[in-house]
Amino acid sequence: MxxxxxxxxxxxxxxxxxxACAAGCAExxxxxxxxxxxxxxxxxxxxxxxSPMVCxxxxxxxxxxxxxxxxxxxxxxxxxxxxxxxRCIACRNCELACPFGVPMIREDIQQMQKCDMCFDRxxxxxxxxxxxxxxxxxxxxxxMENMLAARPHSKPINKWQFGNQIVETRLWVMVPHDVxxxxxxxxxxxxxxxxxxxxxxxxxxxxxxxxxxxxQPTRDEPVPVGAGVGSFSDTEAEYL
Amino acid sequence: xxxxxxxxxxxxxxxxxxxxDLPVTGWNSKPEPDxxxxxxxCFCGMQCGIKLAVKDNKVIGFEPWEEFPFNEGRLCPKxxxxxxxxxxxxxxxxxxxxxxxxxxxASWDEALxxxxxxxxxxxxxxxxxxxxMMSGVSLSNEKSYLVGKFARLAxxxxxxxxxxxxxxxSAGGGNKKAFGIxxxxxxxxxxxxxxxxxxxxxxxxxxFPTLTHYIWQARDRGAKLIVVDPRVTPIARxxxxxxxxxxxxxxxxxxxxxxxxxxxxxxxHDFVTQHCKGWEELKASVEKCTPEWAAEICGITPxxxxxxxxVWGPAKxxxxxxxxxxxxxxxxxENVLSLINLVxxxxxxxxxxxxxxxxxxxxxxxxxxxxxxxxxxxxxxxDIENPEHRAYICKVWxxxxxxxxxxxxxxxxxxxxxxEGEIKGLLNICCNPLVSHPDTNYLRExxxxxxxxxxxxxxxxxxxxxADVVLPGSLHEEEEGTATSAEARICxxxxxxxxxxxxxxxxxxxxEIARRLGREKYFPYSEPHEIFEELRVASKGGTxxxxxxxxxxxxxxxxxxxxxxxIGHPGTPRLFEDKKSYQPDGLFHMHVTAxxxxxxxxxxxxxxxxxxxxxxxxxxxGTQTRRIKFLVDNFPGPVCEMHPKLxxxxxxxxxxxxxxxxxxxxxxxxxxxTETIRPDTVFVPYHWAEKLxxxxxxxxxxxxxxxxxxxxxxxxxxxxxxxxxxVRLRKDYAALKxxxxx
Numbered sequence: 001m002x003x004x005x006x007x008x009x010x011x012x013x014x015x016x017x018x019x020a021c022a023a024g025c026a027e028x029x030x031x032x033x034x035x036x037x038x039x040x041x042x043x044x045x046x047x048x049x050x051s052p053m054v055c056x057x058x059x060x061x062x063x064x065x066x067x068x069x070x071x072x073x074x075x076x077x078x079x080x081x082x083x084x085x086x087r088c089i090a091c092r093n094c095e096l097a098c099p100f101g102v103p104m105i106r107e108d109i110q111q112m113q114k115c116d117m118c119f120d121r122x123x124x125x126x127x128x129x130x131x132x133x134x135x136x137x138x139x140x141x142x143x144m145e146n147m148l149a150a151r152p153h154s155k156p157i158n159k160w161q162f163g164n165q166i167v168e169t170r171l172w173v174m175v176p177h178d179v180x181x182x183x184x185x186x187x188x189x190x191x192x193x194x195x196x197x198x199x200x201x202x203x204x205x206x207x208x209x210x211x212x213x214x215x216q217p218t219r220d221e222p223v224p225v226g227a228g229v230g231s232f233s234d235t236e237a238e239y240l
Numbered sequence: 241x242x243x244x245x246x247x248x249x250x251x252x253x254x255x256x257x258x259x260x261d262l263p264v265t266g267w268n269s270k271p272e273p274d275x276x277x278x279x280x281x282c283f284c285g286m287q288c289g290i291k292l293a294v295k296d297n298k299v300i301g302f303e304p305w306e307e308f309p310f311n312e313g314r315l316c317p318k319x320x321x322x323x324x325x326x327x328x329x330x331x332x333x334x335x336x337x338x339x340x341x342x343x344x345x346a347s348w349d350e351a352l353x354x355x356x357x358x359x360x361x362x363x364x365x366x367x368x369x370x371x372x373m374m375s376g377v378s379l380s381n382e383k384s385y386l387v388g389k390f391a392r393l394a395x396x397x398x399x400x401x402x403x404x405x406x407x408x409x410s411a412g413g414g415n416k417k418a419f420g421i422x423x424x425x426x427x428x429x430x431x432x433x434x435x436x437x438x439x440x441x442x443x444x445x446x447x448f449p450t451l452t453h454y455i456w457q458a459r460d461r462g463a464k465l466i467v468v469d470p471r472v473t474p475i476a477r478x479x480x481x482x483x484x485x486x487x488x489x490x491x492x493x494x495x496x497x498x499x500x501x502x503x504x505x506x507x508x509h510d511f512v513t514q515h516c517k518g519w520e521e522l523k524a525s526v527e528k529c530t531p532e533w534a535a536e537i538c539g540i541t542p543x544x545x546x547x548x549x550x551v552w553g554p555a556k557x558x559x560x561x562x563x564x565x566x567x568x569x570x571x572x573x574e575n576v577l578s579l580i581n582l583v584x585x586x587x588x589x590x591x592x593x594x595x596x597x598x599x600x601x602x603x604x605x606x607x608x609x610x611x612x613x614x615x616x617x618x619x620x621x622x623d624i625e626n627p628e629h630r631a632y633i634c635k636v637w638x639x640x641x642x643x644x645x646x647x648x649x650x651x652x653x654x655x656x657x658x659x660e661g662e663i664k665g666l667l668n669i670c671c672n673p674l675v676s677h678p679d680t681n682y683l684r685e686x687x688x689x690x691x692x693x694x695x696x697x698x699x700x701x702x703x704x705x706x707a708d709v710v711l712p713g714s715l716h717e718e719e720e721g722t723a724t725s726a727e728a729r730i731c732x733x734x735x736x737x738x739x740x741x742x743x744x745x746x747x748x749x750x751x752e753i754a755r756r757l758g759r760e761k762y763f764p765y766s767e768p769h770e771i772f773e774e775l776r777v778a779s780k781g782g783t784x785x786x787x788x789x790x791x792x793x794x795x796x797x798x799x800x801x802x803x804x805x806x807i808g809h810p811g812t813p814r815l816f817e818d819k820k821s822y823q824p825d826g827l828f829h830m831h832v833t834a835x836x837x838x839x840x841x842x843x844x845x846x847x848x849x850x851x852x853x854x855x856x857x858x859x860x861x862g863t864q865t866r867r868i869k870f871l872v873d874n875f876p877g878p879v880c881e882m883h884p885k886l887x888x889x890x891x892x893x894x895x896x897x898x899x900x901x902x903x904x905x906x907x908x909x910x911x912x913x914t915e916t917i918r919p920d921t922v923f924v925p926y927h928w929a930e931k932l933x934x935x936x937x938x939x940x941x942x943x944x945x946x947x948x949x950x951x952x953x954x955x956x957x958x959x960x961x962x963x964x965x966x967v968r969l970r971k972d973y974a975a976l977k978x979x980x981x982x
Contacts, residue, residue: 013478014452014456014478015474016445016446016449016452016474016475016856017474017856018316018317018445018446018449018856018857019317019856019857019870019874020314020315020316020317020319020320020449022317023317023320023321023870024304024315024320026870027301027302027320029270032267032268032270033261033267044912044914045884045894045913045914045915046914046915046916047472047477047915047916048472048473048474048477048916049477050474127306127313129304132304132306132313132314133304133313133314133315133319133320134314135311135314135315135316135449135450135452135453136445136449136452136453136456137453137456150457150460151460152460153459153460153462
């Protein structure tokens, strides 16, 4: 029986920050207690928005291009695998090069490990663990046809622009219908912008069709981080 | 006297909570399991299906159970990590008897002899009702039923109540008043068919994460989402309408919404006149409840009230859900009834996509509140003061009416009676009131003054530290049984393993105490399914009728929805399809819910609202989840959420250590400055004990009908923590992350 690999979708708006994906991922026999998924808090002072980050499985992976040991391979299903143990020199090129910040060098085993879309499960026709347990459908594994029918108010795209680099990924992200490409980290704009409001204006001018919201009301004043006896340091307050 | 005989530090050192995140097999050699046991998660009223991987009588991991129709494999992090609790190093493996210097291990015979002799001594001296029992609804249906019968016939006391009194009992009270039945009216499968979803006082995304998927399914079809909550919870963040009201003002908002429905004639006239009782009185009662009136009370704009009414009013289909936010108030029942009025006025109930329900929080919050371990209840959700109901249960149990105690005290009233010395002894199972009871400093005094206190638990809960005898009981995965989820689906719990060490199944412990009290003739069971067989008969004819349900059917059909009154009856997924309620007159009863203020509102001395709630990483009193490292790492301890405007006004900074004070107590915790909360309100999650207990600050005031305490509203003030408080807090926080020895 040939196993058909389906599509992997990320629908950021549904993420509730529960970390079930990371908890489930850590159970895998291949990475034993270490999650390959991360859930980022976007701006906890403003919003409970969180964002799950799995490997996007780029069609031309920057991590593999940057690897001096040719240790990162893409298979025929478009899955970018962890580094090959005999080749990996734990040089961190991949960590630094990946525009999504996905690969991680495991210090204890001196190897880069990353999300391989649960190859052991997907190759057996199952869903990846994170997509199985995700309680909201923020991480979802399905056919393109089913997804388009199920979530008609969003559309899947797989093109990203990082500076001058266009990246096409095996994974899809669900976005509003008027967005065709995810634009992040545009250095020329960043260089010229004094702050987030100016950047938002510039992004809207530069990409008028891509649904940038323009300047958003920001909090009245920046929230200072406390210091001294009566406060927690960053490391003590990991939960914040 | 049940005073602890060691310091808190010593208890933590010896019995935890320690954190551990190591599978019993270690991470390096996960073997193939002998079996994958299809059971349910223990951590909320959703009762998600999960498969536990078992090898050599140990739970070594889990697999998603994708065939189970409610959650199709979906889980929250508590469910994923739940298997870490079974072999946790903190498990109590032997009976413990308190000494001058802590606890000593004892044999079952010695411990049970002591328990039974103390029960006898107290009851001979002060009467049968001087010994009480507290229970909890994380217990299975079988255990809940057994506890109800055990207290009445083995302890022969009327004073039995349960921790549902701290949870959803206002919903039950409201549901019975309106519908004559205490159950969600629909299964969750009606949510995706609704064009408006209304969430009142429920942080669905953190407390019932797997239900979020159903709400998004509705939104994928174009449904509007309305959320009422003082905080921007993860579900409120994405809502079409978020009504960020002041704590304790729900019924004012709901009256204004009703006022708008009537003013715009968004009323199902046929339904309210033919199928409801009390429409004219209700209509008259909200005549003056304009959006402007409510906006003033609720601290929101009248415009959004009008907009929400305009979305809710003309909708063809809708689903309204509520939870602890509206229920844990002295107006809990009124809040629930005012929401039910919005459903009834529009006649949107009892049809596909037209639904209503409370989202029960505890693992068996639904089933556990149906079969008789409430102070006023007999199995089948019967009334302990109704002569016909009593006669039926007396027949099933083979006793005279004179042998069946009458109504006892509710939970908070029972602890007050203990405090006053009227009740002298208590058997406590599945409840950690030192975290979950309001005004925990009062509760501590209560525990300290008790003549004899016995706790059955699988871990040394903070409450158990005060016990004279601790009996090691069983986890959800160590006993066969059933649980009923918040959508009234009766689910089958499987014993994946047997209890470790000398720990015993809860059922066996209760049966053995009954035997030693000389009451074994009333408890002729050896296995939980025999209790279920009796429960079926005892529930027959009650509203919560399980008679047609068998273990085989539950397993085959993946759950049966009660009422299921006959063998072969298909069960009842959706109530009220015939437009008839379960009231004797068959009508839906509308109730006037005039707004009244909360027990304690802010004043000059205590100028802020204080409200409490949950985190997605912890379950209830945290006895289980505060021991699982992954969950603790993500949310180690309580913080005080405060809006940046308020923080700036008070000169407080993000992550500063502050002390929150009410008239009952103070808590020193780090400040979390975030725009997700109202500027007049602070929020503290409640899962911790002792000096980190949010409930040190809450009030013991009760709803007059449900006797639910007001966890959700108090008046507080906030100031920077003193250096002494800061030092203690750092120590308390460090203790939360104390690792277990490998």
